[in-house]
Amino acid sequence: MTASCFMFLALVLCCSSAIAKAVENLDISIDTTSGNYQILLSGKAWFNSGPIAVRYKGKCLSNENSSLSLLNYTSFTGEDAWGQFTSTQIWWQSVDKDFHYVTYINQYADLPILGFVQEFWSGTTDAATGSKDAIISSFPTLLVEDLGLERAFMTYSGGFASDVHVHEWSPDEDIPGGYDGGVPLIVFDSALENTVVISPANTFMSASQATWSPESSKSPAVGFGISGSVNDVPNLYVYKTVLVAGQNITGTMLKWGHLLRMLYEKEDTYRKSDFSINYLGYWTDNGACYYYNTGNYSNYEEALTAVKKTADEEGIPFRYLQIDSWWYYKGVGNGVKNWTAMPSVFPNGIDAVVEKTGWPIMAHNRYWSADTDYAKQNGGNFDFIIDGNLALPNDSSFWQYLLSSSKLQWDLFVYEQDWLLTVSGDFAPIQNDLFLGRDWLMQMGTAAKELDLTIQYCMPWTRHLLQTVEIPVVTQVRASGDYQPQNSQWMIGDTTILAHALGLAAFKDDFHTSENEDGCKFTTPESYPELETYIAALSGGPVGPSDTASGPNSTLILATCMHDGRLLKPSHPAMSVDSSFVYRAFNKDGPSGQLYAGYTEVSIL
Amino acid sequence: MTQWTWYHILAAEITDTYKLNAAELPPSHSVFPKSDFPSSIAFRNDLTGKVIEVVNFTSSSSLTIEPCSRQDFKYWTIAPLLEGTGMAILGELDKVITVSETRFKGISRFGSGYVVSLVGAPGETVLITVYAVAGTTTVVTCRISSGGTSILHIPQLWCGF
DSSP states (O other): OOHHHHHHHHHHHTSOOOOOOOBTTEEEEEOTTTOOEEEEETTEEEEEBOOOEEEETTEEEETTTTSEEEEEEEEEEEEETTEEEEEEEEEEEETTSOOEEEEEEEEESSSSEEEEEEEETTOBOSOOOSOTTSBSEESSEEEOOOOSOOEEEEEEESGGGOEEEEEEOOTTSOOOOSTTEEEEEEEEETTSSOEEEEEESSOGGGEEEEEEOOTTOSSOEEEEEEBTTOOOBOTTEEEEEEEEEESSHHHHHHHHHHHHHHHTTOOSHHHHHOHHHHBOEEOOSTTSTTSSOOTTSSSHHHHHHHHHHHHHHHTOOOOEEEEOGGGEEEOGGGOEEEEEEOTTTOTTOHHHHHHHHOOOEEEEEOOEETTOTTBGGGTOSBOEEEETTEEEEOOHHHHHHHHHHHHHHHOEEEEEEOOHHHHHHHOHHHHHOTTHHHHHHHHHHHHHHHTTOEEEEOSOOHHHHHHGGGOTTEEEEEOSSOOOTTOSTTOOHHHHHHHHHTTOEEEOOOBOSSSOOTTOSOOSOOSOHHHHHHHHHHHSSOOOBOOOTTOOOHHHHHTTBOTTSBBOOOSEEEEEOHHHHHHHHHSOSSOSSEEEEEEEEEEBO | OOEEEEEEEEEESBOSOEEEEGGGSOOOSSOOTTTOOOOEEEEEEOTTSOEEEEEEEOTTOEEEEOOBOSTTOEEEEEEEEETTTTEEEEEOTTSSSSSOTTTEEEEEEETTEEEEEEEOSTTOEEEEEEEETTSOEEEEEEEOOTTSEEEEEETTTEEEO
């Protein structure tokens, strides 16, 4: 340890410390001689700690095998956006004294929150495990034990966060984690009297949860830390995990999401004013009748003009148009070579359609191809990182250029970033670099904000959803897989909880309002157009019918909005009732299917 | 209480009958179902404006959710009874969200009744169904003014600008 470090410790030890008390149902007891802790809910032990572990120079250091030893501890008080807290700080050191690592447990005075902080005092290098689904550091580590309580866990994983896993909390159950999900991790009791929500509180794009087997315990453990593909962490880097306690599942999720947004000062101004969340739109994405198809029309300009004509005749007040991946140039690996309109699709440009319809544009985009015209490597003007078939812009000025020119030329008002999981999953530089994923999304979001545009995320993993708390203009997210007539993607009750908690409108995707439509790409009839319509309206998110020009059911569409297209929304979107999770975990005390509840509030003047 | 609350409940692909208790509903800013629930009416309707089913709903009530598929999904709205009137605003029965914050901007006490502020597109005709505990429903026609507003008077059941 350096002299300056020792001096810092001496100064800290002299500071006053306060004894933290339980807040609401949450308490923790910490053994500062070992670093072990126990988390209690309503006075009962819920979690015993597992070992701390962190990777350094190709090795795993841990306090369970003394390769990491407790050097010192202290306690102090502090304050952040969540108020005053008492912090228990423990210093760790490797046997060769080369590596220093600090863990903090912050117990908040007025809110049922625990903050778990990892400080890479000396940084780490050569830390990657070889698997992006693992973690290079684990704190908190919580043993998965049967402590005589009837508890279950719930977590989201997969594309659109729509693989929702609900099982008993038991050492015999697999807890999904890794790069494509596992956070937030929600643990609840069957009586819905105690729930905790645990997630990263920063480093969202490079953070994970993973289950591992400590040598010192019979039980497996779930650990929270930096993703296993990250190789280097700079010195003094701080990684944070938050645990929020409450009573029932939805209430605790909403509390957790609110606290994260408070930390990053993400207000709901952009979501509330987003035109595409407030007004009816016409959609052309996967599942739409005019998805890579113009039916009985020669090109998209003709087809969309016909849609507008019928809409006017029927009194259907579409107020914007979504254009999907069929309009721009593709390159290698089907990525985006150039984000401009192909004349074969729009012979007179997108602006001609805007002129004829009066509809501003929500425009889809996917991943950039390795031969994208914008990259300096290919003769373009902007910095891109290229790896395999994919490219990633690493240049703020690129986003300024792309979005401003699109807004100016053809009235872009919402940018739809699709294929998020492909970029994260198939692009090694994002997986290996602690900062690159965040930089990418922050650059995109900053440019959009400067241009007064909003963003929809599509095909996200949970890490992308968590990252939105730092990006004010991400207002909406796809809450399930792509629509196809008669498929089950309307089941968005679970994912709407996560979206709404993070301040995002849940979008159920486009849908048909009629059963059989001549000229539609999809010949399977939509047998449940009424259910599709109700789900869209109850989501509180965008409503995007996608029928042919001659196909729309005006009664159903007008059931979602006023005559000017303003959506008639609930104040609180419909979400799965909590008892449905109890039923899934314990096969009792809940509905055996989809049961959603939302509400509308009308002010008393 | 600073707001009136309407609840929207959708059930689909339910295989076994389930009784949804009032306490299971999410709390709003003014309603805390775990401790209390205002006297209300729970109803189902179709988009032609027909009321299919009406039941009283209080803190001790539960909604019986019968098995249903995607085809015959069940949709309930729970509307609060307006104190002193014996009436509940069921809302626009040709809409999914029959009482939406987009349309209903506020409710004020006015004498022994209420005035309800509505907004919409100028010239739009809005049909509001009001239920009386005697079991009757009345459809009130409200026309939105050029300024985009209309006022519904309860219990008189007329609309003006």
